[in-house]
Amino acid sequence: MNQQLTIEDLKANAGQPWLTLTYTIEYGMVQRFIEAVGDENPRWQGKKPEAPPALLVTIGFERVISMLLRLPEAVLHGSTELECFEPVKVGDAITVSTRVSSVRERLPVTFINLELEQHNQKGVLVARCKQLAILRGKA
Amino acid sequence: MKSQPFFEDVEVGIEIPILVKKPTTLQLVMWAGASGDYNPIHYDKDFALSRGLPGVVVHGQLSTAFLCQMLSDWYGKKGNLKKLNVSYKGLNFPKDTLTCRGVVKEKLAGDNLVTLDVWVENQRSDKTVVGTAVVGLPGAD
Numbered sequence: 418m419n420q421q422l423t424i425e426d427l428k429a430n431a432g433q434p435w436l437t438l439t440y441t442i443e444y445g446m447v448q449r450f451i452e453a454v455g456d457e458n459p460r461w462q463g464k465k466p467e468a469p470p471a472l473l474v475t476i477g478f479e480r481v482i483s484m485l486l487r488l489p490e491a492v493l494h495g496s497t498e499l500e501c502f503e504p505v506k507v508g509d510a511i512t513v514s515t516r517v518s519s520v521r522e523r524l525p526v527t528f529i530n531l532e533l534e535q536h537n538q539k540g541v542l543v544a545r546c547k548q549l550a551i552l553r554g555k556a
Numbered sequence: 557m558k559s560q561p562f563f564e565d566v567e568v569g570i571e572i573p574i575l576v577k578k579p580t581t582l583q584l585v586m587w588a589g590a591s592g593d594y595n596p597i598h599y600d601k602d603f604a605l606s607r608g609l610p611g612v613v614v615h616g617q618l619s620t621a622f623l624c625q626m627l628s629d630w631y632g633k634k635g636n637l638k639k640l641n642v643s644y645k646g647l648n649f650p651k652d653t654l655t656c657r658g659v660v661k662e663k664l665a666g667d668n669l670v671t672l673d674v675w676v677e678n679q680r681s682d683k684t685v686v687g688t689a690v691v692g693l694p695g696a697d
Contacts, residue, residue: 478592483592496641
């Protein structure tokens with residue numbers, strides 16, 4: 418899909434791989450995250466902490482959101498599903514594969530189902546995330 | 557720190573400790589930076605109004621993070637989140653008082669899994685985020 422994204426592009430490419438992105442889970446990333454949430458659980462702190470599960474719903478998705486924000490419609494969030502298979506720690510390199518699984522229109526609203534799979538540097542599936550984005554156009 | 561819950565000690569129907577949050581616009585900006593979600597409906601009032609919203613709204617995923625915090629505060633060092641599924645049913649706003657709640661719905665022995673109904677409710681008792689979570693807990697022995 419090109420940079421000038423349209424809903425037609427999303428529909429035409431539903432089911433196909435979209436963005437593939439790799440993130441290194443850095444200490445500062447985790448600390449910024451827990452500070453933003455106000456989560457002082459020691460499990461996410463220390464020398465080589467775990468990444469809190471909620472961090473996994475954001476990585477990769479922020480690029481998807483930035484793509485969707487190029488559309489003229491208002492972007493709202495409908496639902497989030499997260500499955501965690503393996504813990505993620507600071508220092509891990511997580512590759513996120515994204516896919517638009519379906520696009521459903523009930524104008525002026527469009528429902529976009531997204532799937533994101535996250536593998537670590539060993540190729541192990543660590544998490545799977547499904548997101549529903551709701552695009553609301555003018556009636 | 558709270559004590560570690562063990563699978564055997566958890567009963568269906570119990571409510572886990574609540575978590576109360578009062579998000580501010582500063583927190584929304586911090587969340588935008590930490591999550592990378594720069595949707596202007598979360599920090600630009602004029603933009604939010606132009607999109608038919610009553611004002612800036614709290615990120616749905618920040619509410620999800622609050623629920624995750626409530627769960628991890630409960631399941632402790634030896635527990636783990638296996639699955640979380642939430643729907644955003646209503647809007648939350650800065651200065652709202654958001655209470656995260658969870659009630660044990662089911663236990664699956666063998667795998668030591670516990671399913672909970674989880675939700676976020678505002679100061680008017682409206683459930684704005686609702687869903688279910690599955691957590692793994694350690695066994696007592």
